[in-house]
Amino acid sequence: MARITVLDDDLWKSVPSQVVEQAKEAAAEEPCWIAKREDGHFVSFDAPPGGPDTATGDLVYIAEVSPPGR
Numbered sequence: 879m880a881r882i883t884v885l886d887d888d889l890w891k892s893v894p895s896q897v898v899e900q901a902k903e904a905a906a907e908e909p910c911w912i913a914k915r916e917d918g919h920f921v922s923f924d925a926p927p928g929g930p931d932t933a934t935g936d937l938v939y940i941a942e943v944s945p946p947g948r
Contacts, residue, residue: 880905881944889940893920905943913937 880902884890893912901922904910910924916936927939 879946881946883942883944884940885942886938886940889914889938893940897922901941901943905945907945909942909944911939912941912943913939 882898882901892914897912897920901910901912904922904924908924909926910922911926912920912922914920914937920940922943
């Protein structure tokens with residue numbers, strides 16, 4: 879089972895369960911993150927905080943989902 883590290887307790891309560899399930903599936907091999915975009919949508923993706931693809935500042939990171947055993 880994937881390990882979830884919550885980074886923002888307040889926003890975690892609002893994350894749809896389908897996004898959490900998608901993140902768990904995506905984290906089977908590599909870590910992924912759950913974030914809220916500036917437009918209000920919750921997403922799961924493989925770009926870590928501070929990476930060049932996420933440097934625009936329009937994301938709020940909510941949780942890190944790690945593969946089992948990590």
